[in-house]
Amino acid sequence: MDNLSQYIDWFRHSSSYINAHRKKVFVVLLTGETIAHENFSHIVHDITLLHSLGVKLVLVHGARPQINAALSGAGQELRYHKGLRITDTDSLQIIKQTIGAMAIDIEAQFSMGLANSPMHGADIKVSRGNFITARPLGIIEGVDYALTGVVRKVNAEAILQHLDKNSIVLVSNLGYSPTGEVFNLSAEDVATEVAMAMQAEKLILFVPQRGVMGKDGQLISTLSPVQADLLLKELAQDESVARNITLESLSAAVKASNKNVHRCHLISFADNGALIQELFTREGNGTLVSKDNFEWLRQATINDVGGILELIAPLEAAGILVHRSRELLEAEIDYFKVIEMEGMIIACAAIYPLDEESGEIACIAIHKNYQESGRGDHLMRALEKEARKQGLTKVIVLTTQTAHWFMERGFEPIAISDLPAKKQQMYNYQRKSKAFIKTLR
Numbered sequence: 001m002d003n004l005s006q007y008i009d010w011f012r013h014s015s016s017y018i019n020a021h022r023k024k025v026f027v028v029l030l031t032g033e034t035i036a037h038e039n040f041s042h043i044v045h046d047i048t049l050l051h052s053l054g055v056k057l058v059l060v061h062g063a064r065p066q067i068n069a070a071l072s073g074a075g076q077e078l079r080y081h082k083g084l085r086i087t088d089t090d091s092l093q094i095i096k097q098t099i100g101a102m103a104i105d106i107e108a109q110f111s112m113g114l115a116n117s118p119m120h121g122a123d124i125k126v127s128r129g130n131f132i133t134a135r136p137l138g139i140i141e142g143v144d145y146a147l148t149g150v151v152r153k154v155n156a157e158a159i160l161q162h163l164d165k166n167s168i169v170l171v172s173n174l175g176y177s178p179t180g181e182v183f184n185l186s187a188e189d190v191a192t193e194v195a196m197a198m199q200a201e202k203l204i205l206f207v208p209q210r211g212v213m214g215k216d217g218q219l220i221s222t223l224s225p226v227q228a229d230l231l232l233k234e235l236a237q238d239e240s241v242a243r244n245i246t247l248e249s250l251s252a253a254v255k256a257s258n259k260n261v262h263r264c265h266l267i268s269f270a271d272n273g274a275l276i277q278e279l280f281t282r283e284g285n286g287t288l289v290s291k292d293n294f295e296w297l298r299q300a301t302i303n304d305v306g307g308i309l310e311l312i313a314p315l316e317a318a319g320i321l322v323h324r325s326r327e328l329l330e331a332e333i334d335y336f337k338v339i340e341m342e343g344m345i346i347a348c349a350a351i352y353p354l355d356e357e358s359g360e361i362a363c364i365a366i367h368k369n370y371q372e373s374g375r376g377d378h379l380m381r382a383l384e385k386e387a388r389k390q391g392l393t394k395v396i397v398l399t400t401q402t403a404h405w406f407m408e409r410g411f412e413p414i415a416i417s418d419l420p421a422k423k424q425q426m427y428n429y430q431r432k433s434k435a436f437i438k439t440l441r
């Protein structure tokens with residue numbers, strides 16, 4: 001009875017998670033080790049359950065141990081450089097056969113529907129296709145990786161079309177080039193790029209351990225991308241196989257989190273039910289890598305001057321931003337907004353009032369590791385809101401290398417002679433910046 005009431009209680013409480021996950025895109029990495037494990041059939045059941053609850057699923061599968069076994073079976077040497085396989089024409093033949101057979105087996109597992117099994121009535125469609133464009137990795141330190149490639153592009157739209165038709169999409173670690181060649185890719189690379197291209201809600205990575213384990217042997221249940229990156233450097237010293245799979249997954253999680261994949265989960269492939277516990281309970285089961293609560297946009301203070309100087313120094317050196325001394329920044333700090341991530345300033349921007357109706361947007365800079373993830377847009381919206389609050393109706397910007405970025409955000413070119421008088425007097429004719437204006441609505 002006790003068990004039954006616990007079960008009912010858990011089931012009721014899971015409804016908020018069911019609502020939150022419905023219609024969201026989850027990308028799941030199934031490494032070759034995951035597929036080979038005896039728990040894989042349970043993972044298939046749990047993935048089926050997610051699909052039944054309306055989650056849009058993209059499964060990316062790898063095949064590392066299976067490929068190793070097939071190559072060794074064919075008497076071929078396993079060639080690696082810096083942990084990455086070197087793929088020649090002969091081994092690619094065997095890799096294609098191995099991956100093709102694995103994809104068919106995975107499809108078969110999702111096609112089961114025996115009565116008295118969790119798959120009964122699921123009626124799942126699995127779609128596959130040429131969603132991944134690849135390019136050769138090339139020659140590194142004199143070593144030619146030949147047919148080992150990296151992801152060049154993901155056809156997110158085509159994947160979405162299949163998801164919208166209620167299919168599960170299965171992607172392998174092979175990619176195709178516009179020249180018609182096939183490239184062997186790392187499944188972690190494919191999963192990360194797919195999650196980023198689809199702006200997935202979650203990237204789920206199955207690992208041999210419960211998640212990421214700290215030096216004390218305890219599970220680390222949450223990490224920000226910055227913490228995860230630091231930990232990666234520490235753990236990289238350890239050579240054990242189990243750790244390496246976890247490290248590759250952790251590195252994929254850091255990359256995806258920094259590019260707007262909301263949550264990345266590392267969970268055990270050996271632990272029956274780990275996926276369900278991670279997604280439907282507050283405590284979770286593995287390690288969550290997420291920027292949630294770790295990053296905030298706020299008004300700058302005098303204490304941020306050092307961080308801003310550090311952020312803008314390389315951009316000043318490249319001539320993208322005009323030089324600002326520490327004294328000037330201290331005097332003008334009230335015009336600045338910053339994005340702080342765990343004590344580090346990763347972005348800044350300023351709005352200077354020019355006259356009664358206009359202000360100037362200046363010194364907008366995002367740290368290079370965090371660019372192209374919407375932070376520039378986020379800052380622009382905050383500056384425009386600030387301008388409106390001050391009663392301004394127009395904002396101008398002068399730029400040498402970022403004209404199109406501003407134009408795509410509603411700015412229009414104007415002549416220097418049309419700038420507000422104060423700005424015209426200060427215009428630096430040597431920099432030859434272009435001027436743009438935006439009317440605030």
Ligand SMILES: CC(C)(COP(=O)(O)OP(=O)(O)OC[C@H]1O[C@@H](n2cnc3c(N)ncnc32)[C@H](O)[C@@H]1OP(=O)(O)O)[C@@H](O)C(=O)NCCC(=O)NCCS
Binds near residue numbers: 376405
């Ligand atoms: C320009 C900058 C502020 C944009 O911020 P961000 O957070 O990286 O960018 P967002 O995520 O908001 O926008 C990304 C888009 O901007 C585009 N973009 C980035 N830099 C660009 C540039 N210099 N010119 C035109 N477009 C640019 C990207 O290609 C991307 O386009 P897509 O979505 O079509 O692929 C940032 O890249 C930066 O700090 N650059 C260096 C400093 C600089 O140029 N400051 C402006 C001085 S006036």
